[in-house]
Amino acid sequence: MIKNIKLQKLHSKGFSHILIVVAIVVGVGVAGAYSLVASHADSSRKNQRLAQKILEQANNGHIDFVSATGNAKFDQADAQYGSTPRDNLRSAADGRQSNTTRNCDGRGGYAGSLTDTYIDGRILLFIYRLSKEKNIAVTSIVGQCHDSSTSTHYKGNAVDLACRDAKGNDVMSRSILKAANDIGKKVGVKHNGENCKNAGHYHFSIHGE
Numbered sequence: 001m002i003k004n005i006k007l008q009k010l011h012s013k014g015f016s017h018i019l020i021v022v023a024i025v026v027g028v029g030v031a032g033a034y035s036l037v038a039s040h041a042d043s044s045r046k047n048q049r050l051a052q053k054i055l056e057q058a059n060n061g062h063i064d065f066v067s068a069t070g071n072a073k074f075d076q077a078d079a080q081y082g083s084t085p086r087d088n089l090r091s092a093a094d095g096r097q098s099n100t101t102r103n104c105d106g107r108g109g110y111a112g113s114l115t116d117t118y119i120d121g122r123i124l125l126f127i128y129r130l131s132k133e134k135n136i137a138v139t140s141i142v143g144q145c146h147d148s149s150t151s152t153h154y155k156g157n158a159v160d161l162a163c164r165d166a167k168g169n170d171v172m173s174r175s176i177l178k179a180a181n182d183i184g185k186k187v188g189v190k191h192n193g194e195n196c197k198n199a200g201h202y203h204f205s206i207h208g209e
């Protein structure tokens with residue numbers, strides 16, 4: 001009987017040690033996975049520099065920022081929220097989180113569940129590299145209104161490339177799309193199903209979500 005109790009105690013001690021080891025391993029694993037996810041969307045100097053370089057590319061005429069709606073009222077609201085693509089990039093260049101558009105009344109879509117977020121470094125790298133190869137037009141990064149309150153845009157994980165500029169000229173081509181897909185493959189950014197025909201823009205995001 002005494003032996004049994006001792007054995008049980010030993011067993012439970014051994015089991016609790018195993019539990020602690022398992023807890024540590026799981027904890028480290030989760031922390032590692034989290035840091036992998038979180039390491040791209042942050043205020044690191046690398047991301048700040050990328051955002052600054054993208055703004056320079058825009059100033060040099062390689063990136064045009066185009067209204068997602070073509071509606072002055074909504075554009076003013078975006079400016080008020082500081083959620084235009086240019087605003088988003090200025091925030092990122094300053095090491096700050098970028099603003100979402102807080103109110104989507106009247107324009108369709110859903111406002112983001114987050115008020116602001118860091119732009120993922122892979123999205124910044126994608127925009128920068130693509131703009132070095134092709135002249136592009138961008139309608140949305142973190143801001144504007146998208147089809148879900150949990151849209152990848154609101155997590156800083158997406159960018160929309162415009163099909164037409166403010167004058168209605170085509171600004172998307174097969175060669176731009178090919179360059180975007182090639183660069184996307186290298187940096188972890190992918191086109192999803194949205195294109196000029198079904199959405200009026202090309203949506204590129206982390207893993208194509």
Ligand SMILES: [Zn+2]
Pocket residue numbers: 140146153158159160202203204
């Ligand atoms: Zn999109």
